[in-house]
Amino acid sequence: MQGSRPDRLYLEDLHVGxxxxxxxxxxxxxxxxxxxxxxxxxxxxxxxxxxxxxxxKGLAASGWxxxxxxxxxxxxxxxxxxGGLIGAGGDITWPAPTRPGDTLRVESEVVEIIPSRxxxxxxxxxxxxxxxNQRNEVVQILKAKLVIARKPG
Numbered sequence: 355m356q357g358s359r360p361d362r363l364y365l366e367d368l369h370v371g372x373x374x375x376x377x378x379x380x381x382x383x384x385x386x387x388x389x390x391x392x393x394x395x396x397x398x399x400x401x402x403x404x405x406x407x408x409x410x411k412g413l414a415a416s417g418w419x420x421x422x423x424x425x426x427x428x429x430x431x432x433x434x435x436x437g438g439l440i441g442a443g444g445d446i447t448w449p450a451p452t453r454p455g456d457t458l459r460v461e462s463e464v465v466e467i468i469p470s471r472x473x474x475x476x477x478x479x480x481x482x483x484x485x486x487n488q489r490n491e492v493v494q495i496l497k498a499k500l501v502i503a504r505k506p507g
Contacts, residue, residue, distance in 0.1 A: 361434060362434050362435065362436040363434050363435055363436060363502075364435075364436045364502065364503055364504055364505045365467065365469065365476070365477040365479065365502040365503065365504045365505075366504060366505050368464050368467055368479055368502065369464065369467070370464055370465060370466065370467060371463065371464065372463070372464040373461065373462065373463050373464075374432050374433055374434070374461075374462045374463075375432070375459060375460070375461050375462075376427035376428060376430075376431045376432030376459055376460040376461075376462075377427060377430065377431040377432075377459070378427075378457050378458060378459045379423050379426070379427060379457070379458050379459075380455070380456070380457045380458075381415055381419075381423065381452055381453075381454065381455070381456050381457075381458065382454055382455065383413065383454040385415075385419075386399060386413060386414075386415045386416075386419065386452075386454060387399070387400055389415070389416060389418075389419040389422070390415075390416050390419070393416065393418060393419075394416035394418055394419070396416075398410045398413070398414055399413070399414065399415065399416050399419075401413075410451055412453065413453065413454055414451035414452065414453060415451065415452035415453070415456075417446075417448040417494070419452070420448065420452045420458070420485060420493055420494045421446060421494065421496070423452075423458055423485070424458075424460050424483060424485045424494055424496060425439070427458070427459070427460045427485075428460055428462065428483060432460050432462055432483070433462055433481065433483075433500075435479075435500065435502050435503075436502070436503045437476075437501075437502070437503035439500060440500060440501040441498055441499070441500060441501075442478060442499040442500065442501050443498070443499045444496060444497055444498035444499060445496070445497045446494065446495070446496045446497075447494070447495045448493060448494050449492055449493070449494075449495065450487075450491045450492065450493045451493065452485075452487065452493045452494075453487075456487040456488065456493070457487065457488040458485050458486065458487055458493065459485070459486055460483050460484070460485050460486070461483070461484050461486060462481050462482065462483040462484075463481065463482050464479055464480070464481055465480050465481065465482050465497075466478075466479070466480035467479050467480075468480070469504075474504065475503065475504055476501055476502060476503055476504055477501075477502055477504060478499050478500065478501060478502065479499075479500050479502045480497065480498070480499055480500075481497075481498050481500055482495065482496070482497045482498075483495070483496045483498065484496075
């Protein structure tokens, strides 16, 4: 992973349409198989020959592996939110598989901001994050409701 972290942002610093782009991460075959062996041990994530006879037509990373990479990229270089990335729900899709050799980045956009009525120290930002490979193919779309701190005082 490469890139640097911008200053932390509070709910008041955000606006609808605001965009963030993470650094990149290249996925290799060993990472795909190691993750799959521990968390999603299906043949199309573990064995090239077995994967060639599936709908993937070759080795593919688990969607949960792609989600984990997305989370790391957003935490380290993508979404600079004060208080961290605290999820309150979401929706995830995987329109294309992540393959060995793919270099992923995450492009995120704030689509809604909802100040809390009952908790004045926070609110919700709805953020759509697209995980994109080096061929500009979207491999994951995550629409997340994130709890965002308000500025102190």
